[in-house]
Amino acid sequence: MEIQITDQEKAVVVAFAGDVDLESSPEARQALLACVDRKVPVLVDLSGVSYIDSSGVASLVEAFQAARKGGRAFALVAVSEATLRVLQLARLDKVFTIYETVEDGLDQAV
Amino acid sequence: MRERGPVRVENSGEGETLLHMRVPALAGKLKDIRDAVRTAVLGCGCSDAVAADIVIAVDEACQNIVRHAYADEPGGEFIVEVRRDGGCVVVLLRDFAAVVDPDTIQPRRLDDLRPGGLGTHFMREIMDDVAYQETTGTRGNLLRMVKQIA
Numbered sequence: 117m118e119i120q121i122t123d124q125e126k127a128v129v130v131a132f133a134g135d136v137d138l139e140s141s142p143e144a145r146q147a148l149l150a151c152v153d154r155k156v157p158v159l160v161d162l163s164g165v166s167y168i169d170s171s172g173v174a175s176l177v178e179a180f181q182a183a184r185k186g187g188r189a190f191a192l193v194a195v196s197e198a199t200l201r202v203l204q205l206a207r208l209d210k211v212f213t214i215y216e217t218v219e220d221g222l223d224q225a226v
Numbered sequence: 227m228r229e230r231g232p233v234r235v236e237n238s239g240e241g242e243t244l245l246h247m248r249v250p251a252l253a254g255k256l257k258d259i260r261d262a263v264r265t266a267v268l269g270c271g272c273s274d275a276v277a278a279d280i281v282i283a284v285d286e287a288c289q290n291i292v293r294h295a296y297a298d299e300p301g302g303e304f305i306v307e308v309r310r311d312g313g314c315v316v317v318l319l320r321d322f323a324a325v326v327d328p329d330t331i332q333p334r335r336l337d338d339l340r341p342g343g344l345g346t347h348f349m350r351e352i353m354d355d356v357a358y359q360e361t362t363g364t365r366g367n368l369l370r371m372v373k374q375i376a
Binding site: 135137138139167169170171173174198201202205206 | 293343
């Protein structure tokens with residue numbers, strides 16, 4: 117799994133690529149919570165994710181809840197087909213705010 | 227020293243063997259298992275979508291073995307067997323850890339939004355049957371999951 121964190125003017129974009137699984141999700145969780153701690157809107161780019169498991173989804177849920185508690189925006193963008201299937205199985209596809217592109221997310225969530 | 231379990235999975239005389247692998251229960255081995263299962267089920271006529279779903283279910287079941295069954299014994303071995311039996315894919319996961327009480331592995335309510343507890347739900351949502359079976363003679367657990375594909 118690869119993680120790329122990009123600071124935008126009023127948000128931070130954290131992009132994951134590869135497999136977010138039991139081995140890599142602790143690193144994903146740490147990166148997500150660190151981004152939420154910056155107290156700016158967080159956009160999670162999932163376009164490069166080829167596989168995500170329940171531990172990866174749990175990391176997203178934990179970061180989403182931390183952001184919500186702090187009253188800040190947290191959204192998923194460019195969700196890959198494989199990721200969307202897992203979110204649907206977890207009935208989370210309607211819980212998370214999802215934008216088609218990073219640009220859409222920056223326009224609407226920030 | 228732990229007595230090694232049998233090489234074959236008990237009660238596995240169901241159809242044709244598509245995959246049989248014995249692996250250490252380590253998070254770093256899960257990708258190898260996913261790749262092998264995907265190749266096996268695609269090879270028996272599953273669509274890409276069904277194959278991807280079966281991979282999710284098997285991966286989550288393997289995680290339970292890594293995280294729970296062998297929690298105190300990292301690297302204990304387990305067997306992944308995938309079989310084609312008529313119109314069904316049958317997955318058998320055999321570990322040699324302490325016996326797991328199936329009642330302790332229940333899916334959580336999905337409207338309870340919290341991290342964790344999703345894996346068992348994924349397995350039951352995707353597969354048509356998920357059940358622990360009796361193991362004969364040796365310690366451990368045998369999980370059998372069935373997916374109808376035709």
